[in-house]
Amino acid sequence: MTGRVFQNIPDQIPAGRTLVRSAATLSRRAFGALALSAALAGPTLAETSGDPVYIGVSGPMTGPQGQYGEMWKMGFDLALEEINADGGINGRPLDYIFEDTQNDPRQTIAVAQKFIADPKISVEVGDFSSTSSMAASPLYQRGKLVQFGFTNSHPDFTKTGDYMWSNSVPQSQEQPLLAKFATEGLGLKKIAVMYLNTDWGKTSKDLFLKAAADDGAEVVAAEGYLGDEKDFRATLVRVRDAKPDGIMLESYYSDAALIVRQIRDLGIDVPIMATGSIYSPDFIKLAGDASEGVYTSVYYAPQSPRPEVQHFVKAFTEKYGSEPSHFSALAYDTFNLLATVMRDYGTSREDVKEGLGKIHDLPSVMFPKVSFDPETRRVAGPEVTPLVVKDGEFVVYRPQG
């Protein structure tokens, strides 16, 4: 349940002025959320005061990728609630402005101009895909506003300039870990790969192929498919005839669910593993029984005993009544990370840029410790947890014996 409002309604009500601004854009559902959270927040109210510090979010709220924007928003709202209850940014409340771009590059560049020209905005977050984010990157670079892309694992995303930062793990780090899990953890020797034929999927596939070969496994088939495809039977006949002993999916959860069902319908009975992006309760719902035994490995596993993770999962489930997805976790982490940077190093645009390079071993949900490599502007040294679907749930995978 989220109020689908585009001007964010702060969950804490810091001052009368903000309330008036909110009321103008209030929707019925958002009002419910506001009233509820205000009631829940109770005594911690009004710990923050003054003008809010703003994060500008450029992301999809409508259009084909709208669902991801919704997941972001759940993570953002939860993070804001906690940050502001804890004194905001040195007493000032943190808030964000979400501009819907439909993940369309024409709209991301217009939004970029808007954010760059708006002195309220301390840092920008998004957009969703590399196409739409990277179209805006030259503008942010020239406008000297940090573009923090938390879903941009495209290898070139941070290469536009020193204002592009990302805590999204590039596939160059993720795929070797997955390949190691496939070859050593599951003992696969002949792997077939199916990949979403986009920059993300193709880069992932190439890196996986290389890593798997280095680990001594043979990749017997690599089949690309387009994002709006639903029927994979013919492609899977090709995969089956390559006689793999395991299938690797470089897919998002919705297409992975379709593929997994159709793999089993075709009577292909080999282990299936997939990238961490399938990690969503919806994957199991959509794939049904076919999801049993599917492996994945994630940076973020809600079963992880780390206190940051346990706290996040509990708070998220209490607020929304459902388990958080990978995207919500990324969104939550991103806001917390930026809040820490702004608390410690200041809220000006330059402060944020400098601060990102200075933070060291920050705790987070996704990674045990976050530091950025100032050269690549990416997170250094992530770790993964292998998972498997068992009895309709993702559980931590423990090899027998």
Place this chain on the structure above:
Amino acid sequence: MEFISNLVSMPWLDYSISGLVIGSIYALMAIGLALIFGVANLINFAHGAVFTVGSYIGWTCLVALHLPLGVSIVLVALGTGIVGALIEWLAIRPLNRQSRIAPLLSTIGVGLILDQVIHIVFSPTPRALSANIPNWRIQVGNGTIGPIDITIALTAILSAGLLYLFLYKTKLGMAVRATAQDDDAAKQMGVNINRVNMTVFGIAGALGGIAGLLVGLYFNSIDPNASFQMMLKGMVAIVIGGMANVPGAIGGGLILGLIESYGIGLFGASYRNLFAFAVLLIMLLFRPNGLFARKGERHAEPMTGTFVSQSKPVRIPKQLILALVVVALLLPMANQPYITQIMTNAYLYGLAALALTLVSGTVGLVSIGHAALLALGAYASALATTKGLPVGLGLIFGGLFAGIVGTVLAYPAFRLRGHYVAIGTLALGEIVALVILNWTPVTNGALGVFAIPPLELFGVPLYGTNQSYWFVLGLLLVFCGLQVRLLNSHLGRTWRAIREDTVAAETYGISSNYYKGLAFGFAGFTAGIAGAVTAHQWSFINYDSFNLQFSVLILTMVLLGGMGNVSGAVLGAIVIAALPEFFRAVAEYRMLFYGAALIILIRFRPQGLLGSG
């Protein structure tokens, strides 16, 4: 040699089964489309959205209300039947006597609205759709098929059979056929053609809805973005089967499924739609009446006649144009980079619209593949400049490339008329995008082209917000001037003559293909430069940067301004590109407004704001 051995050793049975399974889904879509085409002579672009509505009514019945499957099917059929009838009543009937592109665009508008309503009500997240269906599966070849696969195939065949009986054995069916043949004559014979049309749209809607439900159950997944793909596949199927041929639609669907499946078997899944659209083009060119047509059957489309609404263009006083140009030139002085950027976008759209209004308005070839020209220009310039060509020359190269390649590609489509031009150009547009995606060594495939140099002209940087604004504005003004001059010359007169009556023009000794080629070449050059500028502005493009939605958007701009009208194209581009930006606060409803505006415009001002030129 390897290819041949692949061909022999291919597991044909397995590919045939998977082709028939997906083919029967296409067939189910195609029946409704063929039925509507038969009566209304119209490709119902809203049919995909009706499919999606059906799947969500199905979800509401089965998952939210836990109703039994039988009841759910009846409710889905009723619900989408009503939606279908309403489409006829609200969006088609009022347009009865207008140009024939009007109802087609009106259905695009309805489709947008329905899709957006589903988005808002149910959210874009895919949902699981399951029912208590027996869990047995039959082994066929090396795979299995289940009850849903069989139900889909049976529903397709059964509904085609029932429709056949209805059309040929009942009185209402006879009225439907009479209306399809000649609605005026049918009316004179006392047929209530409105009732007939409404019945047909209702039946087609019900079939589309049931298709949505069954396909949702088959994949155990429904989402609001499925409409367009399904609609396209249904359309290809009816082109194969014969536009208005209901049993032919089943054949068309199955054949399309098989072709795709064998194509995937041989080349891989990224090529799937390439096959679908190549088949579409070949059919349009060589068997426009479909595979199952008898010899000597009448053409489904008249060979001459206008496709564009006629009117006198609104004359804009020179002083007003001059004043507007001055205002445009001074805009960056307001120091609002956001607005400047939006207007730069709008002018780029304007360039694209200018090109389209020449081809579609002045010459009368309504194109839904216009984005391909921009993609050609963008890729040509991007690839050449990343290899060292100066950006200024890159822009010109992009324009020339799009002009020449675009004309060569479109040349075979010059002989098509009416709806077929629209479908043919749509297919061409998709083919260009898919070739870009799959031709990795040249185009860098799915990764797109990165690090495209920013806009500059022979050493003068133009990438600042204001500089690029002035540059794009300058381009737009120059091309507007050129186009106006061309239209006032003998060329313009010849183009309009071809549009009004190609046969008559040819009898006067005009080689219509030559003049169509000239128009396409000039339009391609303009559009190519627009694409190239966009590429340098974004610094990153991929195969999807200029997609089908973009083509539809440009067509809407042209329509809004008035087909063939130069100032209309610019106005249309500015209104459509800029207005939604100012309504960002209600972004969720943006597409809704857009769809509604399209329908209202076609209904009340079909000649566009400034009239067609």
